[in-house]
Amino acid sequence: MTESLAEPDRAASALPTCTSDSRIVAARFAALSHPARIEILKHLSASRSCCCREVVDHLDLAQSTVSQHLKILVEAGLVRFEPDRQRSRYEVDHAALADVSASLAALVDSCCSGG
Amino acid sequence: MTESLAEPDRAASALPTCTSDSRIVAARFAALSHPARIEILKHLSASRSCCCREVVDHLDLAQSTVSQHLKILVEAGLVRFEPDRQRSRYEVDHAALADVSASLAALVDSCCSGG
DNA sequence: ATCGTTCATCGTCTATCGCCGATGGACGAT
DNA sequence: ATCGTCCATCGGCGATAGACGATGAACGAT
Numbered sequence: 001m002t003e004s005l006a007e008p009d010r011a012a013s014a015l016p017t018c019t020s021d022s023r024i025v026a027a028r029f030a031a032l033s034h035p036a037r038i039e040i041l042k043h044l045s046a047s048r049s050c051c052c053r054e055v056v057d058h059l060d061l062a063q064s065t066v067s068q069h070l071k072i073l074v075e076a077g078l079v080r081f082e083p084d085r086q087r088s089r090y091e092v093d094h095a096a097l098a099d100v101s102a103s104l105a106a107l108v109d110s111c112c113s114g115g
Numbered sequence: 116m117t118e119s120l121a122e123p124d125r126a127a128s129a130l131p132t133c134t135s136d137s138r139i140v141a142a143r144f145a146a147l148s149h150p151a152r153i154e155i156l157k158h159l160s161a162s163r164s165c166c167c168r169e170v171v172d173h174l175d176l177a178q179s180t181v182s183q184h185l186k187i188l189v190e191a192g193l194v195r196f197e198p199d200r201q202r203s204r205y206e207v208d209h210a211a212l213a214d215v216s217a218s219l220a221a222l223v224d225s226c227c228s229g230g
Numbered sequence: 231a232t233c234g235t236t237c238a239t240c241g242t243c244t245a246t247c248g249c250c251g252a253t254g255g256a257c258g259a260t
Numbered sequence: 261a262t263c264g265t266c267c268a269t270c271g272g273c274g275a276t277a278g279a280c281g282a283t284g285a286a287c288g289a290t
Contacts, residue, residue, distance in 0.1 A: 022153035033145035034248085038137035038222070045225060052267060062250055067268060069248090086257050086266055094223070101219045107153070108209070108216045110160065149278085167237060177280055182238060184278090201236055201287045 025107070028100045031076030036061060037069050044079065044092045051087035135218065143215045146191030151176060152184050159194065159207045166202035 031037060036059060043058050044050060056066045070090055073079040077096045082089040146152060151174060158173050159165060171181045185205055188194040192211045197204040 022150035022157070026148050026150040026153050029144045030148035032219070033141050033148040035137035035141040036248090038141050041222065042137070042225065053265085061248095063267075064251075064269080065249055071268080083267095088267065097223050101216070101223045104147070104216045104219055107156065108212045110157065151278090168235085178237075179239080179281075180279055186238085198237095203237065 025103050028076055028078075028103065031072055031078055032100070034069070036065075037073055040066075040069055040073060041078065041092060041097070044090055045094075049089050049091040051084075051089060053087070055090070135221070140218050140222065143191055143193075143218065146187055146193055147215070149184070151181075152188055155181070155184055155188060156193065156207060156212070159205055160209075164204050164206040166199075166204060168202070170205070 032041075039059060040055055043055060047054065052063065052067055052070060055070065056063045059066060061069075070079065070081075074081045074090070078093055078100070080091050080093045082091070147156075154174060155170055158170060162169065167178065167182055167185060170185065171178045174181055176184075185194065185196075189196045189205075193208055193215070195206050195208045197206070
């Protein structure tokens with residue numbers, strides 16, 4: 001359902017200013033708009049790659065809740081998911097995250113340039 | 116929900132975990148996590164400064180809804196509000212927006228450095 | 231004084247979020 | 261085969277977001 005979120009970078013880089021869809025940009029920010037998910041991203045990057053259980057222990061949230069947050073991050077394309085036997089591996093997609101940052105930077109730039 | 120956004124230093128120091136408070140970062144992204152608010156930011160920057168009515172006409176949303184979105188953006192510190200007699204003036208706070216972008220860039224950087 | 235415009239706020243409704251416990255599947259170990 | 265662990269998903273619950281119409285205040289114009 002969120003395949004379009006996995007690769008909006010092309011559109012973002014192809015169109016210089018305000019032409020990028022606000023819904024796409026908003027959806028990506030929505031994935032970052034929860035403290036637990038920010039924490040997850042930090043923890044994931046610190047551990048380079050870890051399983052759901054580890055995040056659960058770090059965050060002091062129910063396993064189902066963490067799994068939900070991870071799913072949201074994966075669907076947003078910010079986290080890569082790799083089912084490894086029993087322990088699913090999650091790792092930050094640095095490129096995607098950098099792309100979101102670029103989107104925001106582009107927004108800031110368009111706002112500053114007054115276009 | 117965002118009263119503490121005006122002075123994030125206190126809450127930031129209250130959280131022991133990471134350098135920047137995830138709640139603050141998340142709250143700022145939350146302000147950007149709605150297409151209407153993205154559009155508002157674009158329109159505001161394009162017009163340099165405009166009143167609520169103009170945004171209403173541009174967005175095709177009810178006036179009360181737009182006023183709510185503007186309030187959220189103002190409370191998040193991304194938009195400056197200046198009551199001008201009848202027509203309230205809204206304009207993008209470029210510095211604040213750049214600051215949010217810097218926060219995200221810092222997050223990306225921390226993720227890439229593997230800290 | 232009256233009317234039209236602009237805007238913020240209130241009350242309400244619906245949809246979604248965020249959280250949890252429970253469940254069941256997959257797998258390793260005994 | 262059985263148990264324990266890990267994980268994704270389901271169902272439910274409370275809280276919140278987002279939308280709207282209605283209302284009233286502030287102001288300019290007639």
